[in-house]
Amino acid sequence: MQILFRNTALPISFASHRRSIIIALIIVSCVCYFMTVSPQGGYLSSKILSTERSIYKDSTGVLDVEQMDETLLDLAPSAESKPSHSFGNIIPHDPSTSHRANATLLMLARNSDLDGVISSVEQLEAKFNRKFNYPWVFLNDEPFSYEFKRRVKVLTNGDVSFGLIPHETWVQPPWIDEERARRGRNMLTQDGVIYGDSVSYRNMCRFNSGFFFRHELLTPYKWYWRVEPDVRFYCDLEYDPFVFMEDHDKIYGFTISMPEWESTIISLWSVVKEFILDHPEYVSPNNSMSFISDDAGDSYNMCHFWSNFEIADMDFWRGEAYTKFFNYLENTGGFYYERWGDAPVHSIAAALFTRKDQLHFFKDIGYKHAEFSHCPQGRQWREGHCSCNPNDSFDFAENSCLRHFMRLDDDWMFG
Ligand SMILES: Nc1nc2c(ncn2[C@@H]2O[C@H](COP(=O)(O)OP(=O)(O)OP(=O)(O)O)[C@@H](O)[C@H]2O)c(=O)[nH]1
Ligand SMILES: *[C@@H]1O[C@H](CO)[C@@H](O)[C@H](O)[C@H]1NC(C)=O
Ligand SMILES: *[C@@H]1O[C@H](CO)[C@@H](O)[C@H](O)[C@H]1NC(C)=O
Ligand SMILES: *[C@@H]1O[C@H](CO)[C@@H](O)[C@H](O)[C@H]1NC(C)=O
Numbered sequence: 001m002q003i004l005f006r007n008t009a010l011p012i013s014f015a016s017h018r019r020s021i022i023i024a025l026i027i028v029s030c031v032c033y034f035m036t037v038s039p040q041g042g043y044l045s046s047k048i049l050s051t052e053r054s055i056y057k058d059s060t061g062v063l064d065v066e067q068m069d070e071t072l073l074d075l076a077p078s079a080e081s082k083p084s085h086s087f088g089n090i091i092p093h094d095p096s097t098s099h100r101a102n103a104t105l106l107m108l109a110r111n112s113d114l115d116g117v118i119s120s121v122e123q124l125e126a127k128f129n130r131k132f133n134y135p136w137v138f139l140n141d142e143p144f145s146y147e148f149k150r151r152v153k154v155l156t157n158g159d160v161s162f163g164l165i166p167h168e169t170w171v172q173p174p175w176i177d178e179e180r181a182r183r184g185r186n187m188l189t190q191d192g193v194i195y196g197d198s199v200s201y202r203n204m205c206r207f208n209s210g211f212f213f214r215h216e217l218l219t220p221y222k223w224y225w226r227v228e229p230d231v232r233f234y235c236d237l238e239y240d241p242f243v244f245m246e247d248h249d250k251i252y253g254f255t256i257s258m259p260e261w262e263s264t265i266i267s268l269w270s271v272v273k274e275f276i277l278d279h280p281e282y283v284s285p286n287n288s289m290s291f292i293s294d295d296a297g298d299s300y301n302m303c304h305f306w307s308n309f310e311i312a313d314m315d316f317w318r319g320e321a322y323t324k325f326f327n328y329l330e331n332t333g334g335f336y337y338e339r340w341g342d343a344p345v346h347s348i349a350a351a352l353f354t355r356k357d358q359l360h361f362f363k364d365i366g367y368k369h370a371e372f373s374h375c376p377q378g379r380q381w382r383e384g385h386c387s388c389n390p391n392d393s394f395d396f397a398e399n400s401c402l403r404h405f406m407r408l409d410d411d412w413m414f415g
């Protein structure tokens, strides 16, 4: 099953070999169509289709299983779930199946995260991706073990790739003054800040801030959904959030927002302000400054989108504004001298360099990371069959930044 849904497009080099096959398949499809105009509907049609599939395969003997299944799926991409009439159309017009976004699911993980990885993938597959079959990309600063790949690949029908992170985009750069970095780590450790003394956590934050979207396994894609080990997805998602983002001209989607530990980003805001002064041209006239500042940009209020969940447009990170912004931050060494997180870095950029209507609160996606969750309310909770307690949602917490996001609506226009 691993390979069945891998490609929906015919590779051009196979096209001529397949012409006669396609003609034969059109005939098969027509036969299916007439056979399935029957009271039993879709279930019967898929049974017949799979029978036809194997008959056809036996009678040609030249195609391997992978090619065969891809070809059939081109013509009937939703054989299991859609009513029979779609088979008569050859190219189905159902909008839920005919358009897929240029998107991937993404997880950074260690081999030792395997149990948590399986748990997260299992849930996202069951709640969403079983119907959409988006590919997964897993990245690691060390090679994934055979066992890791074997256990993860089996969880999805989508394509799965496992990538190694280039050394120079992961480790502390040689120009960083290690003595100064060590003083910074000691200071945070004394303050009792989580991961205060961790270099690998800093590597991770810097990689997620400036490099993941340039990894060769991600450059083929525009959209990503970031997933972490050991998160929870509470609700069924019946629509495609990537297509939603595309159709509504969105750039960045989140579920939970909260304040950052101030001591991890002591100098970040002053660097941001310098950047804005140097490059006012990148700041959107309809920015979300009031999400990240309570005094019109003088100081940072620490609010950020919690980046362990992100559905976003990598072309924004790859664009001129963010590229210059990241390089500006990188050159200060703040990722190592302090402990700048990818969450405030992403959030500040998304708030300043996009229009506020390009940020999206996925209030219908029930999600939990560590001890914080977002649970949909009312109709969305019922229709999503959500397993979370709607009363237990970080949205209502004193230190949630959701009200800062909501007040963007009040400023002017829409959110
Ligand atoms: N390959 C690799 N992945 C890492 C490393 N450190 C963190 N990650 C991954 O980066 C993401 C964030 O790391 P976490 O340790 O979960 O950090 P966090 O979410 O801020 O903190 P928690 O509340 O502990 O989850 C997760 O997907 C981790 O699996 C590392 O050293 N190597
Ligand atoms: C997907 O998006 C990436 C990044 O924008 C782009 O380079 C690539 O050509 C796109 N692929 C398709 C099939 O549109
Ligand atoms: C900003 O919002 C205003 C008010 O809705 C709108 O008229 C204007 O076109 C927007 N500007 C940009 C650059 O999007
Ligand atoms: C949620 O809170 C309300 C009011 O406090 C209470 O009446 C209700 O029973 C709670 N629901 C659940 C599912 O806990």
Ligand SMILES: [Mg+2]
Residues within 6 Å of the ligand: 228, 308, 369
């Ligand atoms: Mg985590």
